[in-house]
Amino acid sequence: MSENSQKYIVGIDGCKFGWIAIKIDADTQVSVTKHSNFISVIKEYPKAEKYLVDMVVGLADESHPREVEKLARQKLKPNRGSSVFTPPCRAAVYEKTYEMAKEKNKSILGKSFSIQAWNIVPKIKEVDEFILKNEEYKNRIFEAHPEVCFASLNNQTPMIFKKKEKKGIIERINLLQSIFPKSSQIFEKGSTIFLKKEVMPDDTTDALVLAVTGYLGMKYGFSYIEPKEIKKDIYGIEMNMIFFEKKGSFKN
Secondary structure (H helix, E strand, O other), X not given: OOOOOOOEEEEEEEOOOOEEEEEEEOOOOEEEEEEOXXXXXXXXXXXXXXXXXOOOOOOOEOOXXXXXXXXHHHHOXXXXXXXXXXXXXXXXXXXXXXXXXXXXXXXXXXXXXXXXXXXXXXXXXXXXXXXXXXXXXXXXXEXXXXXXXXXXXXXXXXXXXXXXXXXXXXHHHHHHXXXXXXXXXXXXXXXXXXXXXXXXXXXXXXXXXXXXXXXHHHHHOOEEOOOOOOOEOOOOOEOOOXXXXXXXXXXX
């Protein structure tokens, strides 16, 4: 089938090179690519059912607070809750320096934010600017946190080891392989074609769990961190996280 007639999803993670994207279609055909910017990902895969991206989607302001991080941390207790940090508000994201952004965040939300959050601001802006300029993708690009997705696929149990450790990589790939049998092959392909200085092993596992999550969700239905009340930012972008909740056995 051509790309236009075959349903597919894309899992996307940020990396030193820019972005890594993993596409899985309805027939489990896979492609793995790296991109210097977010627009390049969409140009490569323009017709995805959904894009699951490990990046903040939907930005807070004084009247539109984000609460999804608190709920995500609860799902990741006791081991991985610290992997979820609260992002700055929209006005702070568009400030020029960390100090200016912290002051702006304090004035709007009454609190500061971490340097780790500031370090990914360029990628937050990339995704935000793309969605604002391309309305047709507003309800197709979804935030997904890899550790939430791993825990959800692991019977609501967070991963034991840190994702950058060798044990953590093995733990995560073994889980994915048990659910989507091409996972080890995809991971090895990424390790072969990408330099570590551009795409680290945990970047590949993160993009892969999002792609597998998207594939399962495309077949069986997605779950959302905040299912009762869909919270949106001032531009109507959902402030939520998407995952697949594995319930009992299923055919992949």
